[in-house]
Amino acid sequence: MTIPSPSVVLSYEDAATVVSGHAERVRLWLRPTEKVPLLSAAGRVLAEPVLADRDQPPFARSTRDGFACRAAELRAGRLKVAGQLRAGQAWTGGEIRTGEAIEIMTGAVVPPGADCVVMIEHVSVSECWISLAPARELVPGENVVNRGTEARAGDVLVPVGRRIGATEVAAAAFSGNATLAVFSKPRVAILATGDELVEVGDVPLQYQIRNSNSYSLATQATAAGADPRIFPIVPDDPVATERAVGEALQCDLLLMTGGVSMGKFDCVERALLARGADFFFTGARIQPGKPVVFGKLRGPYFFGLPGNPVSTIVTFLLFGAPMLRALAGESESGPHFGSARLSHEVQVRPGLTRFLPARVESDLRGARIRRIAWQGSGDLTAAAQANSFLVVPEASDRLADGDIVSALML
Numbered sequence: 001m002t003i004p005s006p007s008v009v010l011s012y013e014d015a016a017t018v019v020s021g022h023a024e025r026v027r028l029w030l031r032p033t034e035k036v037p038l039l040s041a042a043g044r045v046l047a048e049p050v051l052a053d054r055d056q057p058p059f060a061r062s063t064r065d066g067f068a069c070r071a072a073e074l075r076a077g078r079l080k081v082a083g084q085l086r087a088g089q090a091w092t093g094g095e096i097r098t099g100e101a102i103e104i105m106t107g108a109v110v111p112p113g114a115d116c117v118v119m120i121e122h123v124s125v126s127e128c129w130i131s132l133a134p135a136r137e138l139v140p141g142e143n144v145v146n147r148g149t150e151a152r153a154g155d156v157l158v159p160v161g162r163r164i165g166a167t168e169v170a171a172a173a174f175s176g177n178a179t180l181a182v183f184s185k186p187r188v189a190i191l192a193t194g195d196e197l198v199e200v201g202d203v204p205l206q207y208q209i210r211n212s213n214s215y216s217l218a219t220q221a222t223a224a225g226a227d228p229r230i231f232p233i234v235p236d237d238p239v240a241t242e243r244a245v246g247e248a249l250q251c252d253l254l255l256m257t258g259g260v261s262m263g264k265f266d267c268v269e270r271a272l273l274a275r276g277a278d279f280f281f282t283g284a285r286i287q288p289g290k291p292v293v294f295g296k297l298r299g300p301y302f303f304g305l306p307g308n309p310v311s312t313i314v315t316f317l318l319f320g321a322p323m324l325r326a327l328a329g330e331s332e333s334g335p336h337f338g339s340a341r342l343s344h345e346v347q348v349r350p351g352l353t354r355f356l357p358a359r360v361e362s363d364l365r366g367a368r369i370r371r372i373a374w375q376g377s378g379d380l381t382a383a384a385q386a387n388s389f390l391v392v393p394e395a396s397d398r399l400a401d402g403d404i405v406s407a408l409m410l
C-alpha cells in the first residue's frame, strides 16, 4: 500500500474508467434502506421496485370525448346513440348492440363490443343519431387503450436504483404507494486543508482566504444524494492531517481539498498513506484539477481534490459525484454531459482535457454555449456566472465557431 510511484497520472477517459469501475463494485454492496413518505422520496434513490398493482390501464380506456362504437358499422351508416358513459362510471349495459353507439367521455370505460371511439369533432349528430363526417376515416382501435397494454399487474414501473423525480413519484402514486423504500444516504466527510483558510463567519486577514470549498462540496454532495458533514479546517501539518483523516474514517466517502499539489507543505497524500490508503490515481491530464487523487482507505473511498475552488467543483463533478451516486445506490451515476453549438472559436494548448467555465442557453431549437473569461482555476467569480464547463478534448488545440461541443453540466 503505497502512493503509486512514479505517480499515476491518467487521461481524463482513463481516470473516469477507474472511477466507474469502483462505482460498479459499490453498486453491488448491500446498503441500508428506509421507508419514507412518497413526497420525501423525491430526490432519493429507490431501494425496492415500484410494481404495477393492477393492469394499466385497468380497463379499456377512452382517450377522447366522442362515441364508442364498431368502426365498420359507423363507416357503413348512421348509428343510434343508446346511452352515455362518464369517466368514473361503471358500465353495466353488457355488449353494445348492433346499430348502436354510446356517448363516452375521456377516461371512461369503453363498453364491450365497441372497437373504437370516434371523436365528437368527427361526427355529425342529429337527434339521437350520429354519422361519420365527410372525409373522416375511422379504424378499429382508434382512441382506445386496451386493458393491460401499458403494464400488466406485477410489472416493474420503476426499477431499484432509479433517482426519484416527478415521473417516478407519479408512477408510485398511481400504483398505490403512499411510502417508498429508499436507500439511506451515504455519509460524506468534508475536510478542507490549508494554513491560509478561515471560516466563512470569520474576518480574514489580508493574506488569508475564506474556506469556500467545504460549502461548494457540501452543496454538490447533497445534490448527489448524500448527507455531508463539514469538519473543522485542517492546517498544513502532517500530524494534524493524519489525525483529521482518522476522525473521518466512519464515513462512506471522504472528500479532502487542498494539499495535493507538489508544494512543500502539501501533506494530504502522505497522511492518507500513513492511514493505510490505496491510491488508484494521483493525477489526471485535465484542467482544472490536474492533481486530483482517488483511492480507498480501510473503510471509505476518498478523493483528494485540488484546493483551487473551480478545480474542486469540476473534479467533484467529474469523479466525486459518480462515485457518490453509486454509493447512494443509483444505477446510472456518470457525469452529466450535454451538447451545444459553440458561439465562438476557442484555442488552447493541446495535452489536457479542459473544462472551461461556460454558459449554456437553450430553447426549442437547441443549445448554444459561450465561454466565460476567467483567470484560471482560482477564479470563483467567473465560475459563479457559469452553468456548465465547455469540454475541449485532450488532442484538440482549437474548436471552431459553430461546432457542436460537449459541456459538463453543473
Ligand code: AMP
Residues within 6 Å of the ligand: 192, 193, 194, 196, 197, 209, 210, 211, 212, 213, 214, 257, 258, 259, 260, 261, 263, 305, 306, 307, 308, 309, 378
Ligand atoms: P492547494 O491545492 O492547497 O495548493 O491550494 C490551491 C489554491 O486553492 C490556493 O490558492 C488555496 O489558497 C486555495 N484554496 C485551498 N483550499 C481552499 C478552500 N477550502 N477554499 C477556498 N480556496 C482554497
Ligand code: MG
Residues within 6 Å of the ligand: 193, 194, 195, 236, 258, 259, 307
Ligand atoms: Mg494548500
